[in-house]
Amino acid sequence: MKVLIIGSGGREHALAWKIAQSSLADKLFCAPGNAGISRVAECTDIKAEDIKGLLAFAKKERIDFTVVGPEIPLSLGIVDEFQNHKLKVFGPNKKAARLEASKVFAKQLMARYQVPTADFKIFDNLEEAKRHIEKNGAPCVIKADGLAAGKGVVVAKSQEEATAALKSIMQDKVFGDAGARVIIEDCLEGQEASIIVVTDSREVIPLACSQDHKRIYDGDLGPNTGGMGAYSPAPIVSNELFKEIMDKVIHRTIDGLAREGIDYKGILYAGIMLTKEGPRTLEFNVRFGDPETQAILPRLKSDLLEVMLAASEQKLNNVSRLGGLSWDSRACVCVVMASKGYPGDYQKGQEISGLDETAKMKDVVVFHAATADSKGKYLTSGGRVLGVAGLGNTIYDAISRSYQAVDKISFEGAHYRKDIGKKALA
Numbered sequence: 001m002k003v004l005i006i007g008s009g010g011r012e013h014a015l016a017w018k019i020a021q022s023s024l025a026d027k028l029f030c031a032p033g034n035a036g037i038s039r040v041a042e043c044t045d046i047k048a049e050d051i052k053g054l055l056a057f058a059k060k061e062r063i064d065f066t067v068v069g070p071e072i073p074l075s076l077g078i079v080d081e082f083q084n085h086k087l088k089v090f091g092p093n094k095k096a097a098r099l100e101a102s103k104v105f106a107k108q109l110m111a112r113y114q115v116p117t118a119d120f121k122i123f124d125n126l127e128e129a130k131r132h133i134e135k136n137g138a139p140c141v142i143k144a145d146g147l148a149a150g151k152g153v154v155v156a157k158s159q160e161e162a163t164a165a166l167k168s169i170m171q172d173k174v175f176g177d178a179g180a181r182v183i184i185e186d187c188l189e190g191q192e193a194s195i196i197v198v199t200d201s202r203e204v205i206p207l208a209c210s211q212d213h214k215r216i217y218d219g220d221l222g223p224n225t226g227g228m229g230a231y232s233p234a235p236i237v238s239n240e241l242f243k244e245i246m247d248k249v250i251h252r253t254i255d256g257l258a259r260e261g262i263d264y265k266g267i268l269y270a271g272i273m274l275t276k277e278g279p280r281t282l283e284f285n286v287r288f289g290d291p292e293t294q295a296i297l298p299r300l301k302s303d304l305l306e307v308m309l310a311a312s313e314q315k316l317n318n319v320s321r322l323g324g325l326s327w328d329s330r331a332c333v334c335v336v337m338a339s340k341g342y343p344g345d346y347q348k349g350q351e352i353s354g355l356d357e358t359a360k361m362k363d364v365v366v367f368h369a370a371t372a373d374s375k376g377k378y379l380t381s382g383g384r385v386l387g388v389a390g391l392g393n394t395i396y397d398a399i400s401r402s403y404q405a406v407d408k409i410s411f412e413g414a415h416y417r418k419d420i421g422k423k424a425l426a
């Protein structure tokens, strides 16, 4: 069959790399893709937000199945649009995608169905929000309601910081309409884990758990980024904890949505903080995590395309009946190499060297997040450039393997964390 993957990051390269291994995939397309993805899929220059353009392409090429990587097309209703035209597509519809597109919607749903999360209040008026801060003090967490490319959350240590965040979101409207409403919630403490499942709204199959590294510098210092590295499995998530998260977070959410007439199909990602009081939900994403996917998929032995097809046809019970997903018991660590200056302003167009060498390494896959092709050379074309994944019998071995590959790759100003996976060793 002909498969179209939508998106252009490291996550989409990992999806394309994995789907290309499926015996069901005859031809793979990616829109818009990147230089790395173009080695496994034919890339077409249509933006992920251009729903009409993507629809026209899918019809023209007679695409059999479309896989949506990022949240924006999902929140714009690409799934509804494709289904209206009888095209098969993997992902939640527009209503279901509100779980990520509106943090207010997600928090209210969690409150209705007793999904554990931080206590919160919702505000659409700056003065009232400020009064709340004055009364309750800091630390607290301020969240813009809508999509803000992962930048809409401020963990404020002081009252001043909280007020400044409120002003920039609600008064200066740095995130536009996404900041028309804000959530002010209690500040939680603990390690974070990413729990990702595939569901057809009845059946739920978990993927291996993982942990992201959100801050730019070693030791979790500096500003938040899209994610500087990930590892899987996350040993901090014991079997017992995993079961508790599945019951109290994942099932309650999917069942709650169903009770409100929303059939959730696709990937559901719960960002969990493991507090002393138990797991608490920080956020939901309606798609695969980036860079978690680059650490999870190298461990997946099952045919991902087959599973996605089953989910879109509401036949995931067939996959469960055969024992669910099958995993490589080894660990995987993915180190993100970023451009100098990221997550602020950064340079593009730097030549990348060493990729021929890493391509020959065993148990290493280099996923491209932002690269361009220039006369056979790879150039950097964004903030997060590469995700270098290494497999090993232990997390320790996987860390060694991925950093051996990182050492072979260079581009001007390359920045990467040196401590990816270290938390798992403690």
Ligand code: AMP
Binding pocket: 118, 141, 150, 153, 155, 185, 186, 187, 188, 189, 192, 214, 271, 282, 283
């Ligand atoms: P979110 O986009 O909601 O996952 O938030 C981004 C990051 O902000 C999370 O990964 C956490 O590190 C942090 N965060 C979000 N909510 C809270 C909270 N209630 N307490 C402490 N940190 C939080």
Ligand code: GLY
Binding pocket: 150, 212, 226, 227, 285, 288, 289, 290, 291, 292
């Ligand atoms: N790694 C966090 C995310 O994908 O949102």
